[in-house]
Amino acid sequence: MSGGHVAIVGATGAVGHDLLHVLAARDFPVRSLRLLASPRSAGQRLPFRGEQVLVEALDEGSFRGVDVAFFSAGGDISRRFVPIAVDAGAAVVDNSSAFRLQADVPLVVPEVNAIAVELHRGILANPNCSTILLVLTLAPLQRVAGLRTVVVATYQAASGAGQQAVEELRAGTAAALAGEELPARVLPHRLAFNLFPHIDVFEADGYTKEESKLLLETRKILGLPELPVDATCVRVPVERCHSEAVTVQLQRPLSPQQARELFAASPGLELVDDPAHRRYPMPLPMSGRDAVAVGRVRAARAFDTGLSYWLCGDQLRKGAALNAVQIAELL
């Protein structure tokens, strides 16, 4: 085909920026591109394949003639406008959490459960960034050795809270180096030379919503409705790329070397596991990369049959924009 009519809702945000980059880099067939944002951001122009595309204000008529709409403007915008886009005939890839756990909405990581796309009724949900990175490593383990239990602690970058949070981190860090204190406004606390176990809102059981997303979305994507996933999600003073320390209990034995070979052969993953030469996944070298890096693979000490490992991936790229475009490519 000569391409479809594509819309991006939230085009001026951090994920929107990466969506434009990924659509161009992957030669996604775009016949026309409509960039949508709040009235405040309308009137800007953003570059796409050498042209400057005007950003328009999102409204109820925005989706006429649109074939594929990417939503990345938060749950409230998605809840209001995704049904409108679907009614207008668009297939929606939604990056918010609004529809992820609805039974009739596929929640898709293409390397893991591409088949789920076939069941869509207009809406396809892009999982939470931390979930995407995690399930890319869990899926091959599930296939080969079976999963019993997952314990994960995250190290999440400021950009996960948006571009304003990155700017707050940078300004707060400059202030701290000068012996000054910049009050937090976007993030719940000062992040400069600090960190906190608080991402998204707290729920009644003491877990954050981010931690529960890791549980519920992982279960849905892997088709394991009983899988225990115990997460602690932490914001760290890093600009880009989330990291995760993972310990899994398996149903059948798998040696660290077998797991390394499995990870190395798994699409979307890159094995970076040569500690003797100081090579293991880190945020800086993974920034702007499509692959998710996995390393520090070793026999778990917590479980007789299990593994511990460490992963790192660009949560704006594979954790959001790339995965969304990959979903659209399956349509």
Place this chain on the structure above:
Amino acid sequence: MSGGHVAIVGATGAVGHDLLHVLAARDFPVRSLRLLASPRSAGQRLPFRGEQVLVEALDEGSFRGVDVAFFSAGGDISRRFVPIAVDAGAAVVDNSSAFRLQADVPLVVPEVNAIAVELHRGILANPNCSTILLVLTLAPLQRVAGLRTVVVATYQAASGAGQQAVEELRAGTAAALAGEELPARVLPHRLAFNLFPHIDVFEADGYTKEESKLLLETRKILGLPELPVDATCVRVPVERCHSEAVTVQLQRPLSPQQARELFAASPGLELVDDPAHRRYPMPLPMSGRDAVAVGRVRAARAFDTGLSYWLCGDQLRKGAALNAVQIAELL
């Protein structure tokens, strides 16, 4: 008594600085104080209780007449000079890992196993900083509910690698903000806006020595030689205070509320667990504090009977200097 003759080996280092502070703050009975360091640092003067004390070069005659010697100058210095100090009649509190796992050397966290001090034969070992923080929370759980399995991921500050690492973090961060790159010299990689799962050296099984210290020292202190402790140790761009995400499997049920009450009543711990008001342990507010903060207490999702929680403590203070002085106070 009118006090003892005290020596500090490594007086000019980060822990040495805190030792001087803690000895003064706790009114430790000091009749005379001898500050010892490398020849390079000798000749400096450091303040103690309003006086300027001369730093002398460490040599084999340094311990004549010394009653208590604090060592905090690394394993090589300890291996060479601790036996000399003991022969000279001093009781040594050693902050290095050199003697920690020797059967005849007590490894002591006073709130947990003060009784072990009685068995000393000259050397008392101060545990690794991450271990001290962890066992302060594990010991009350062990006493009330029994421990089966521990999974821990750490978030360790630059100062754990010494004052030079803090300066490298600060200079590297200033450079990064200016769009420049400062090569790492003290740490294995750039730490500014980055992090890495590499503390101490790697062992044959893929774990770092730091991760194995958490296993072996925790077992020794708690008297549980079979306890599984699965650790991932990570250096983060924070100046001071280590944090840990902990998931424990217990032998008997303990509700989050019971655990909170237990932690609140445990010496050395401070319960900071009011997420609705954004209160949970964080490095910045814990810097320079004696207590170890614990919060985010919740029922574990990985285990039918277990808890997940989050702790944060000043690894130079309770993680090193304070614990060492508390050990000396037991003598």
